[in-house]
Amino acid sequence: MTLLAGLRLASPVLVAAGCGGTGRELAAYGPLEALGAFTTRTVTLDARAGGALPRLVETPSGLLHATGLPNPGVDGFLATELPWLLQQRARVVVSVAARSLAELAELARRLGTAPGVSAVEVNLSPPDTGPEGDLMTAREPFQVGAAVAAVERELPRGVPVLAKLRPDAVRVVEAARAAVDAGAEALVVGQALPGAMPDGRDAGLSGPAVGPLALRCLTEVLAALDVPVVAGGGITTVADVRARLAAGAVAVQVGAALLHDPTTAARLVAALSPDATSEETPS
Template sequence: MTATAPEVAIAGLALASPVLVAAGCGGTGRELAALDGLTGVGGFVTRTITLDPREGHPGRRVHETDAGFVHATGLANPGLHQFLATELPWLAAADVRTVVSVAASSLGEYADLARRLGDSPGVDGLELDLATPDGPALGLFDTREPFQAARAVAAVRRDLPRGTALLAKVGHDPLRVVETARAVAEAGADAVVLGNALPALLPDGRPGGLSGPAVRPVALRTVAEVHAALPGLPLVGAGGAAGADHVRAFLAAGATAVQIGAALLHDPTCAARAAADLRGET
């Protein structure tokens, strides 16, 4: 039985499905498309793009656990210039709603990313990654305090062209998530993504993030708490969703849309199948 209408809208951005591909888990999009993994999804969130290229952490970056996996990528990406030249044109031609995930080391870099991406054909929205585990250690602007997260949103909002959706991605912190969500919304975020990994440790002692099934109960709680406190704020749930039943649980908790990420590493078609299930096709 279909529990929800398949079409939703966030900040005026119409989506064919409430199911989105989460940042960093769908490669460049080509990898999923080759397996029909983008068919019917509401949108694709790119891997996190920074102004300059990043090689990422050396050695093994993903370690599977009983409850998901611990990862430390170092935000490997080709940098803005190469992304605009090689990855964004393919996404635009693929006719998929594209939200570009971005991170920056300063407010000036956030503003620069907003200007250059906002004017680029094929960009439907930006997702500010304000919740990367150990972000300051990676040289990112420190957004752990709500007022600093709000400053990053304000810097982007000021330079982002009208009509480009602005999503702020904040972490699963049940103690401060409502405060942070309120701060970024007041600073100009059109929607808040409640997601990202929980701080964890890799087997070799390096800091990383935990993603997967273990995160889902925490993610559902943060969605429910923010929705109760800020019922008019569009929310995107993220964390441990792997199928249509999980998507329905997030929607019931108050989310408008749901991102599927870690599960794609085991089943690259699970987001597309969840979208089809919600449409009543399976």
């Protein structure tokens, strides 16, 4: 059993936002209820069609993505995606992003009244917002604090806020402190880093390529703050998970690895189960 911001999770392995689709795409590879939590694709107030194709490009040791964050909007999510996830007995963390603080607050109000939302993850620095380029990016600590506060004050007690921070080597501790001071009950260190597609479009870089930097930022945050942290960035193997947990993270998020091998999260859950044998070390 893993404890995260007051939540009791079946496993320390969570799915990262956007990498499990609606959940239906992963259900064939293992029960969603066995995961620590399923983080939804990032939900916005209004529906978004997403960016132009191609949206994914492999790069050495990583993955470039320029998705534009397609989603059905909060009303569509609450009507179709959330009920299905709850039928699967998944613990649901809803990722959110918005064009303004007012939109973030409205998202929090609507999600706060929806049964079955375990937590809300604020996507503070989405790197691949598509041609609109209209979503907020919290580049400064005061912006991080304002975004977290806008969400936290609209959620009911018992629905924690997770602040997702980009693992930049500069000022990540200041951003983390601002998020905690504003009411975030936990942090997620492992957002994609800014990159560019071969045609020059803005993109996010995820996968093993960002792992060492994410691990450095994780250790810096944990050295400075006493707060639960979920680690992301290049989590692929059991060794990756154990390294993050040994560094002090309470859980991990598996993201880009699922797009290469959709069994990754289920395999890691099984390997980390108390019933697993010491020989189980899937890659």
